Amino acid sequence: xxxxxxxxxxxxxxxxxxxxxxxxxxxxxxxxxxxxxxxxxxxxxxxxxxxxxxxxxxxxxxxxxxxxxxxxxxxxxxxxxxxxxxxxxxxxxxxxxxxxxxxxxxxxxxxxxxxxxxxxxxxxxxxxxxxxxxxxxxxxxxxxxxxxxxxxxxxxxxxxxxxxxxxxxxxxxxxxxxxxxxxxxxxxxxxxxxxxxxxxxxxxxxxxxxxxxxxxxxxxxxxxxxxxxxxxxxxxxxxxxxxxxxxxxxxxxxxxxxxxxxxxxxxxxxxxxxxxxxxxxxxxxxxxxxxxxxxxxxxxxxxxxxxxxxxxxxxxxxxxxxxxxxxxxxxxxxxxxxxxxxxxxxxxxxxxxxxxxxxxxxxxxxxxxxxxxxxxx
Amino acid sequence: xxxxxxxxxxxxxxxxxxxxxxxxxxxxxxxxxxxxxxxxxxxxxxxxxxxxxxxxxxxxxxxxxxxxxxxxxxxxxxxxxxxxxxxxxxxxxxxxxxxxxxxxxxxxxxxxxxxxxxxxxxxxxxxxxxxxxxxxxxxxxxxxxxxxxxxxxxxxxxxxxxxxxxxxxxxxxxxxxxxxxxxxxxxxxxxxxxxxxxxxxxxxxxxxxxxxxxxxxxxxxxxxxxxxxxxxxxxxxxxxxxxxxxxxxxxxxxxxxxxxxxxxxxxxxxxxxxxxxxxxxxxxxxxxxxxxxxxxxxxxxxxxxxxxxxxxxxxxxxxxxxxxxxxxxxxxxxxxxxxxxxxxxxxxxxxxxxxxxxxxxxxxxxxxxxxxxxxxxxxxxxxxxxxxxxxxxxxxxxxxxxxxxxxxxxxxxxxxxxxxxxxxxxxxxxxxxxxxxxxxxxxxxxxxxxxxxxxxxxxxxxxxxxxxxxxxxxxxxxxxxxxxxxxxxxxxxxxxxxxxxxxxxxxxxxxxxxxxxxxxxxxxxxxxxxxxxxx
Numbered sequence: 001x002x003x004x005x006x007x008x009x010x011x012x013x014x015x016x017x018x019x020x021x022x023x024x025x026x027x028x029x030x031x032x033x034x035x036x037x038x039x040x041x042x043x044x045x046x047x048x049x050x051x052x053x054x055x056x057x058x059x060x061x062x063x064x065x066x067x068x069x070x071x072x073x074x075x076x077x078x079x080x081x082x083x084x085x086x087x088x089x090x091x092x093x094x095x096x097x098x099x100x101x102x103x104x105x106x107x108x109x110x111x112x113x114x115x116x117x118x119x120x121x122x123x124x125x126x127x128x129x130x131x132x133x134x135x136x137x138x139x140x141x142x143x144x145x146x147x148x149x150x151x152x153x154x155x156x157x158x159x160x161x162x163x164x165x166x167x168x169x170x171x172x173x174x175x176x177x178x179x180x181x182x183x184x185x186x187x188x189x190x191x192x193x194x195x196x197x198x199x200x201x202x203x204x205x206x207x208x209x210x211x212x213x214x215x216x217x218x219x220x221x222x223x224x225x226x227x228x229x230x231x232x233x234x235x236x237x238x239x240x241x242x243x244x245x246x247x248x249x250x251x252x253x254x255x256x257x258x259x260x261x262x263x264x265x266x267x268x269x270x271x272x273x274x275x276x277x278x279x280x281x282x283x284x285x286x287x288x289x290x291x292x293x294x295x296x297x298x299x300x301x302x303x304x305x306x307x308x309x310x311x312x313x314x315x316x317x318x319x320x321x322x323x324x325x326x327x328x329x330x331x332x333x334x335x336x337x338x339x340x341x342x343x344x345x346x347x348x349x350x351x352x353x354x355x356x357x358x359x360x361x362x363x364x365x366x367x368x369x370x371x372x373x374x375x376x377x
Numbered sequence: 378x379x380x381x382x383x384x385x386x387x388x389x390x391x392x393x394x395x396x397x398x399x400x401x402x403x404x405x406x407x408x409x410x411x412x413x414x415x416x417x418x419x420x421x422x423x424x425x426x427x428x429x430x431x432x433x434x435x436x437x438x439x440x441x442x443x444x445x446x447x448x449x450x451x452x453x454x455x456x457x458x459x460x461x462x463x464x465x466x467x468x469x470x471x472x473x474x475x476x477x478x479x480x481x482x483x484x485x486x487x488x489x490x491x492x493x494x495x496x497x498x499x500x501x502x503x504x505x506x507x508x509x510x511x512x513x514x515x516x517x518x519x520x521x522x523x524x525x526x527x528x529x530x531x532x533x534x535x536x537x538x539x540x541x542x543x544x545x546x547x548x549x550x551x552x553x554x555x556x557x558x559x560x561x562x563x564x565x566x567x568x569x570x571x572x573x574x575x576x577x578x579x580x581x582x583x584x585x586x587x588x589x590x591x592x593x594x595x596x597x598x599x600x601x602x603x604x605x606x607x608x609x610x611x612x613x614x615x616x617x618x619x620x621x622x623x624x625x626x627x628x629x630x631x632x633x634x635x636x637x638x639x640x641x642x643x644x645x646x647x648x649x650x651x652x653x654x655x656x657x658x659x660x661x662x663x664x665x666x667x668x669x670x671x672x673x674x675x676x677x678x679x680x681x682x683x684x685x686x687x688x689x690x691x692x693x694x695x696x697x698x699x700x701x702x703x704x705x706x707x708x709x710x711x712x713x714x715x716x717x718x719x720x721x722x723x724x725x726x727x728x729x730x731x732x733x734x735x736x737x738x739x740x741x742x743x744x745x746x747x748x749x750x751x752x753x754x755x756x757x758x759x760x761x762x763x764x765x766x767x768x769x770x771x772x773x774x775x776x777x778x779x780x781x782x783x784x785x786x787x788x789x790x791x792x793x794x795x796x797x798x799x800x801x802x803x804x805x806x807x808x809x810x811x812x813x814x815x816x817x818x819x820x821x822x823x824x825x826x827x828x829x830x831x832x833x834x835x836x837x838x839x840x841x842x843x844x845x846x847x848x849x850x851x852x853x854x855x856x857x858x859x860x861x862x863x864x865x866x867x868x869x870x871x872x873x874x875x876x877x878x879x880x881x882x883x884x885x886x887x888x889x890x891x892x893x894x895x896x897x898x899x900x901x902x903x904x905x906x907x908x909x910x911x912x
């Protein structure tokens with residue numbers, strides 16, 4: 001029996017080791033070096049402290065295992081009777097202390113540099129809300145929301161998961177290479193944390209606070225990160241995508257954005273002037289609903305308990321229209337129902353409200369025109 | 378002192394007798410047993426929640442738990458493990474052991490002792506009942522950061538607040554009882570520096586509890602008034618400060634993590650000398666190290682908050698103070714190794730768990746040191762690296778400490794020896810499973826997986842699968858533990874009064890099982906060798 005247990009244990013240990021060995025090649029095991037000077041210095045500090053821990057561990061555990069082998073009763077039947085040594089206590093207090101000083105020096109110098117937010121070339125205000133990021137370019141004075149673009153079908157295992165599953169967004173943050181970019185972070189609701197491992201930037205976004213961080217990225221490319229602070233239901237679905245462009249391309253991108261904003265405001269005027277049919281609004285409304293509302297209220301409007309009320313036959317979508325418009329535009333205070341007026345266009349708001357009043361069997365026949373929304377703003 | 382051996386009053390139905398015995402008992406051994414069974418029960422409940430978490434994380438995508446339910450599991454698992462398993466587990470051990478170790482007939486305040494225990498079942502009923510409420514259980518993590526827990530919390534948050542209040546009252550009363558008992562009821566001749574290390578570590582733990590539990594009570598009270606009485610302590614909209622919540626919480630929370638480990642240090646310091654057949658090395662430095670750790674624990678709460686936008690000077694201070702804790706902690710580990718050095722060791726189950734405790738706790742200590750380095754913490758913070766770190770100090774740390782204590786003293790409590798073969802099987806399966814569960818989490822965190830996420834991107838799939846398989850094994854091994862404990866209670870080889878051939882301490886001078894009332898007359902101290910020899 002004992003030998004069977006021994007054999008079982010041995011087999012188990014071996015297969016575990018083998019599993020580790022195999023996965024070691026399939027998955028990343030170490031901190032990412034990243035693409036900034038700071039991220040690489042942090043990696044060095046990480047390796048340095050890890051090496052010290054490993055050496056200490058080998059010494060201490062090595063001594064322990066040697067002792068367990070050599071000083072077991074069958075080999076060493078008579079225990080020694082020493083139990084105190086001032087010298088030993090002083091040595092193993094002083095030596096670790098000196099090692100710690102050796103660790104604190106590089107950490108302190110790196111930290112002083114990380115916390116130096118002065119002389120930025122460009123500032124981006126990052127405002128978080130459940131569960132999306134808003135990027136405002138303070139110098140060029142424009143901004144936009146960035147939402148996860150992974151479809152719910154992939155999350156619910158109905159479709160094959162894409163390569164960048166839950167790490168992809170509709171509108172990435174765009175940054176230039178070689179510039180000192182300062183991030184200001186704040187939040188509209190609960191605490192979130194903006195983290196891109198390749199930049200080694202992790203900064204909490206806290207309501208009522210504006211925090212600072214900075215980075216200087218030397219290589220162009222796409223970099224991904226996630227929200228790092230538990231922020232409610234969809235904390236896992238709040239990715240960050242940063243596209244880093246060479247300086248000239250970045251300047252061009254800014255100009256393109258400003259032009260697009262001009263065009264969109266022209267389009268908004270045209271949208272207001274037009275009288276939309278129910279079918280047109282329902283069509284647009286469905287897309288807006290799936291992208292923004294379905295994560296809580298569900299695609300069929302059935303909601304999730306009392307936290308996320310059902311819209312099918314719901315009190316507000318089947319009640320007074322102006323209350324409905326107000327709720328969607330201004331949200332409900334201190335709940336996850338946020339104000340959508342700053343996030344969606346007049347047409348999008350009009351169509352999603354129309355959709356809610358006519359889909360899920362609500363069938364009120366009501367139509368909300370973009371002009372009504374414009375006047376409610 | 379005249380005592381009757383049996384509390385049962387004749388002419389009562391067995392059920393009433395049973396209930397009144399356990400409801401009204403003021404005996405430290407019976408109350409200790411109640412605490413330990415409560416802790417064990419909640420261990421399986423919170424463990425089942427961990428199984429839900431690991432099942433959901435077995436593969437990317439959402440399979441078993443909707444995000445909101447997943448967050449409830451994460452929250453309740455943490456809260457119950459901390460407040461319902463480790464803390465009552467250690468208090469149960471304190472109840473059973475402290476009076477026997479210091480030669481006292483009972484705790485100093487026996488009725489208070491009964492009261493502090495019986496608060497707990499109500500506290501946890503309140504907390505767990507929130508799972509069945511409209512809107513679900515608390516879903517904001519065991520750290521319940523505002524404003525997610527205040528203005529955004531589900532309605533059941535109020536039950537959570539009341540539950541935490543009750544747990545806090547129970548802990549403070551229990552801690553006062555322990556302090557009073559240790560200061561007043563030690564046998565003549567047992568000066569402070571002659572107390573067993575378990576008594577010392579519990580004395581320090583009790584002081585930590587008395588100092589920080591009221592801070593937690595303050596935090597939840599401010600939450601309650603923010604939620605219902607129009608205050609804005611933590612709400613930026615009303616001029617309050619969400620970061621204040623984190624300061625208050627971690628001012629409680631950091632000493633709290635030492636509350637969860639110091640009694641474990643004491644247990645290892647009792648067990649290792651017994652099985653090395655050699656006195657504990659550096660008794661005095663062990664005491665001083667524990668006191669230093671406790672004092673430093675009040676200065677380092679900021680290391681949980683490096684990413685909240687702390688100023689440079691504060692970050693540096695907290696980093697240095699945190700690194701400093703490695704010194705006394707190192708001293709303890711070196712002393713344990715020196716105790717083993719040139720001893721004459723055997724490896725019964727309690728010793729195996731104690732050695733597992735020392736090694737794996739030290740690994741958790743190493744990652745703790747790494748986390749103290751602020752620049753690196755910007756990468757580690759709120760990732761699975763942190764999850765790996767605190768599970769290494771809590772599972773193979775605190776929980777292994779409790780398990781080694783149970784194996785070590787169970788023969789004293791029950792009068793029966795546990796099944797050594799099964800005990801060893803429990804240890805070896807647990808140590809493989811615990812490492813398989815938590816070691817890959819280091820890799821996940823370093824590679825960039827945030828903690829508390831219900832779903833993850835594809836590069837994290839392999840290690841999550843390994844961790845989930847390990848967690849399943851770990852859950853099963855604890856069913857084996859339950860079986861071993863029940864089997865020992867029901868029978869087994871009779872234990873002698875000393876149980877272990879070179880165990881030292883007053884508890885080994887009384888018969889096994891320990892009679893309900895011990896030390897009606899004060900024992901002799903220092904213990905004469907013949908005191909161990911009466912059977």
